[in-house]
Amino acid sequence: MNPTMMNSTSTQFVPSRRMGIYEPIHQMSMWGDFKGNNCLDASTPMILEVDPKLDNQSEDTSHGTVGHSNKYDQEASKPPDKVLRRLAQNREAARKSRLRKKAYVQQLESSKLRLIQLEQELGRARQQGMYTGSALDASPLSYAGSMNPGIATFELEYGHWVEEQDRQLADLRNALQSTETGDVELRIFVDGGLRHYCDLFKMKATAAKTDVFYLMSGMWKTSGERFFFWIGGFRPSELLKVLLPHLEPLTEQQRLDLGNLAQSCQQAEDALSQGMDRLHQILGAAIAKQLGEGNYLPQVGAAIEKLDDLARFVGQADHLRQETLQQISRILTTRQAARGLLALGEYFQRLRALSSLWSSRPRESS
Amino acid sequence: MEKIGKVASENGVVIFSKSTCCLCYAVQILFRDLGVQAVVHEIDHDPDGKEIEKALTRLGCNGPVPAVYIGGKLMGSTNEVMSLHLSGSLLQLIRPYQHNLSSHD
Numbered sequence: 001m002n003p004t005m006m007n008s009t010s011t012q013f014v015p016s017r018r019m020g021i022y023e024p025i026h027q028m029s030m031w032g033d034f035k036g037n038n039c040l041d042a043s044t045p046m047i048l049e050v051d052p053k054l055d056n057q058s059e060d061t062s063h064g065t066v067g068h069s070n071k072y073d074q075e076a077s078k079p080p081d082k083v084l085r086r087l088a089q090n091r092e093a094a095r096k097s098r099l100r101k102k103a104y105v106q107q108l109e110s111s112k113l114r115l116i117q118l119e120q121e122l123g124r125a126r127q128q129g130m131y132t133g134s135a136l137d138a139s140p141l142s143y144a145g146s147m148n149p150g151i152a153t154f155e156l157e158y159g160h161w162v163e164e165q166d167r168q169l170a171d172l173r174n175a176l177q178s179t180e181t182g183d184v185e186l187r188i189f190v191d192g193g194l195r196h197y198c199d200l201f202k203m204k205a206t207a208a209k210t211d212v213f214y215l216m217s218g219m220w221k222t223s224g225e226r227f228f229f230w231i232g233g234f235r236p237s238e239l240l241k242v243l244l245p246h247l248e249p250l251t252e253q254q255r256l257d258l259g260n261l262a263q264s265c266q267q268a269e270d271a272l273s274q275g276m277d278r279l280h281q282i283l284g285a286a287i288a289k290q291l292g293e294g295n296y297l298p299q300v301g302a303a304i305e306k307l308d309d310l311a312r313f314v315g316q317a318d319h320l321r322q323e324t325l326q327q328i329s330r331i332l333t334t335r336q337a338a339r340g341l342l343a344l345g346e347y348f349q350r351l352r353a354l355s356s357l358w359s360s361r362p363r364e365s366s
Numbered sequence: 367m368e369k370i371g372k373v374a375s376e377n378g379v380v381i382f383s384k385s386t387c388c389l390c391y392a393v394q395i396l397f398r399d400l401g402v403q404a405v406v407h408e409i410d411h412d413p414d415g416k417e418i419e420k421a422l423t424r425l426g427c428n429g430p431v432p433a434v435y436i437g438g439k440l441m442g443s444t445n446e447v448m449s450l451h452l453s454g455s456l457l458q459l460i461r462p463y464q465h466n467l468s469s470h471d
Contacts (some may be wrong), residue, residue, distance in 0.1 A: 272392050
């Protein structure tokens with residue numbers, strides 16, 4: 001085996017806006033270990049730096065004949081059929097070697113993505129002081145990462161988004177607790193916080209184009225958050241119910257405005273929910289047409305057109321979330337809006353913690 | 367396009383829709399819950415449907431359905447209707463067309 005295969009330095013990483021969050025783990029090549037074993041143990045993933053020259057170097061190497069290369073010099077004197085048989089065996093061995101290498105590289109790629117996600121989870125957990133389980137309790141990467149790079153990108157970006165969210169909340173908490181913070185500074189926090197939510201909605205819109213069912217499943221969120229899920233995210237009306245007690249004292253006008261907002265938000269939500277029910281029926285009926293004939297292309301083809309409608313609903317739900325946040329911040333004073341944003345952020349942090357505490361609770365031995 | 371203008375001016379609240387569009391259905395439900403009997407014009411059942419669709423797109427409606435007219439004026443699509451409702455403006459606009467409101471005040 002060629003030693004340069006073991007120490008190559010070319011790196012393949014999933015592109016990320018924030019490089020440097022994780023350090024690649026350098027390992028000796030497991031290529032030799034892999035010779036007789038096609039399955040890479042997924043519980044011990046590692047990042048291997050794969051040299052693209054690897055392809056050419058293994059082409060002509062026949063495993064088992066290393067150290068016997070001078071045997072070929074004697075081929076001319078051997079009977080032709082033995083020569084042909086040896087050449088055929090070499091070709092076969094080389095072909096098998098290439099297939100094994102291909103499978104190995106694929107395993108490495110998915111292990112690498114999984115490791116990146118786990119490292120992100122750990123980073124977040126260390127920040128929050130507890131172990132989060134969202135990567136483990138749902139294994140979203142096993143669904144998304146191996147099937148859809150757009151979704152894998154979204155999950156990575158969402159991980160960054162949550163980290164940034166936690167940072168902003170910590171800063172906001174400090175600012176609110178300090179007596180010296182004025183409205184001008186708080187305004188910056190509020191605008192920044194609202195913009196951060198807008199960033200999330202934009203990310204989701206991009207992801208919806210690659211896989212709208214994924215967004216509907218909420219698989220990038222923790223299981224606790226999914227319990228409260230409504231068309232791709234949190235319920236806007238729930239938002240108001242959570243925030244209201246923490247915004248006191250309110251003026252009468254504010255109370256009135258917030259009440260009207262709560263009512264219109266609920267009405268908009270109900271309308272979208274009923275539209276979704278109708279979409280369920282139509283989509284289900286389209287798929288269920290003429291079952292039993294074996295051929296599914298016409299029905300599935302018709303159903304795919306309905307998925308555009310579904311993407312519009314997810315977009316509409318996000319628009320409703322965004323508008324609700326904007327309206328709330330218009331009704332409130334800067335300081336109230338800052339307190340509201342902090343309360344909202346902590347609410348979601350608690351939901352995330354709920355999931356991880358639940359999944360890491362000590363199980364009773366039966 | 368004159369047909370759009372005609373239908374819009376002859377009726378209080380008009381929703382240009384498609385029978386298969388569930389978002390259009392959602393907007394209809396919203397107006398119904400607000401006590402408005404909106405006129406729903408399904409362009410996929412209209413022989414001039416394609417023309418209407420092109421005209422609505424030119425007018426800026428993304429979708430292009432649902433396209434909502436109130437009092438002869440184009441309000442926009444679902445986004446605009448939702449924004450108007452959350453800001454409280456939609457209720458003002460539909461007041462002349464509301465009748466037998468549901469249980470809330």
